[in-house]
Amino acid sequence: MTAPTRRPGRRPGQSSSRADILAAARVLFGDRGYDKASIRAIAGEAGVDPALVHHFFGTKDELFAAAMEFPIDPATILPLILTGPREEIGERLVRTFLRIWQDPRLSPQFVGIIRSATTSKTGATLLREFISSRLLARVAEALDVPRMNLNAAASQMVGVVMFRYVLELEPLASASEEELVALFAPTIQRYLGA
Known part of the structure; x- marks a missing residue:
């Protein structure tokens, strides 16, 4: 039996996709730096389609700014x-x-x-x-x-x-x-x- 293929876009049910993307972006930007962390890799780490990353955050710069929001005030x-x-x-x-x-x-x-x-x-x-x-x-x-x-x-x-x-x-x-x-x-x- 083959596993169902993942369809692009939002996951069904209660979505934590945005938070998952931010968490994955923080990990990959931290491990690889800005230049080597791709949208595709971040999407893969978050378990979402790259189009969803663009949907929530637009560009890589905007994703970076959101992910790297300083964790302290x-x-x-x-x-x-x-x-x-x-x-x-x-x-x-x-x-x-x-x-x-x-x-x-x-x-x-x-x-x-x-x-x-x-x-x-x-x-x-x-x-x-x-x-x-x-x-x-x-x-x-x-x-x-x-x-x-x-x-x-x-x-x-x-x-x-x-x-x-x-x-x-x-x-x-x-x-x-x-x-x-x-x-x-x-x-x-x-x-x-x-």
Whole structure:
């Protein structure tokens, strides 16, 4: 007996197709980066026809933007960084950053964003807009720190992430949180001028 062939379009019954496509896109964009993750591969991973991906999301760029929507709202993490003595802000920033990246629910999506930022203009734009508009602008306003200093702090933390979580370069990849805080917090503190 042959298996029934899958018909293009929507699945019968209650549909989770959109969520399945987003989940598959996050996995493939994270594993392969933007350029190597095709609509066909994402559809295959989600168990849907590629036409359904286009139906829900239009272009690959639009799918990427939806899939790589940042999994955290800066409004929830900024108080963790900004609340407390100013002379400890470098330490709080490094700790908060590391804890977010170590969260197994968030890490794959963040790794996908970083990988895609290195391989596609769309990925780079999404990361830049998030860091500049949604994060740095708010920190600059709260701390009254020059934007150049904030960019320097952000570049330091993105570099840590790239080497620790994407490239998994040792000994950085297996260093403890305490080791990384001791190493990077003083530099971040200097950038933030406190």
